[in-house]
Amino acid sequence: MVSLIEELEAREAAARVRVEELEAEIAELTARLDGEREAWSRLRVTRETVAEVLVGLSGQVVAETVPLQEPVKPEVRVVGAIMVPHWREGPTADVLPDVYRDIVQVVADASGPMQAKQIVPRIGLPAVSGKIEGTRGKLKRLVERGWLVEGQPGRFTPARWGPGGESVNSRNDKGSSL
Incomplete structure (x- = not known):
């Protein structure tokens, strides 16, 4: 028969393993999230820069040829050039x-x-x-x-x-x- 202390130690060890697994998963997801945020930021800056350059060339041509896309998520507002x-x-x-x-x-x-x-x-x-x-x-x-x-x-x-x-x-x- 297993003592109460041994049972609690076994449950504690199992909980510790689950916590460590979740922490590792969180670390992996955080690293992936950081990478995706960086890629998103670079794309946003590139789009804004290209829009500014095109506006400098000719505002009228830009308004006709470079439509800005709405953000994918309505609650996320991307600041950029308004044509x-x-x-x-x-x-x-x-x-x-x-x-x-x-x-x-x-x-x-x-x-x-x-x-x-x-x-x-x-x-x-x-x-x-x-x-x-x-x-x-x-x-x-x-x-x-x-x-x-x-x-x-x-x-x-x-x-x-x-x-x-x-x-x-x-x-x-x-x-x-x-």
Whole structure:
């Protein structure tokens, strides 16, 4: 007959073996996970770098030829170049990323020039300085790409296009408002 102490020692030894096996399995999975994270990081950086280079070559060509893929997991957000194509005759604001499209629509629906602080709540963001500054940057990008006009500093209106694709508002524009 086995004593109680011997039985407990046997169970303890078996538990120790299971723990060591699980620890070894965890170490192996951790090493595999680290390798996959490294590969993912390299691919993400490569994609972002290529997108930046292509944007530098020609923003319009990139928007037409290099669509960015959505992340596989919706809860994982990959930061990369957001393509805001230059305005050209034909396409509507539907070609813009969601937040830019919302901004253009809010400005287009307004009765007069709008400021970033007026636009932020209308696109569903809290009216805090960080969101206002981020929206101001997007407004400036839309001006740079020809979707909006900044007639007065900080006041944005839709770019109205006349015959031949020339901005009607550009006659009053004293240059780029970057």
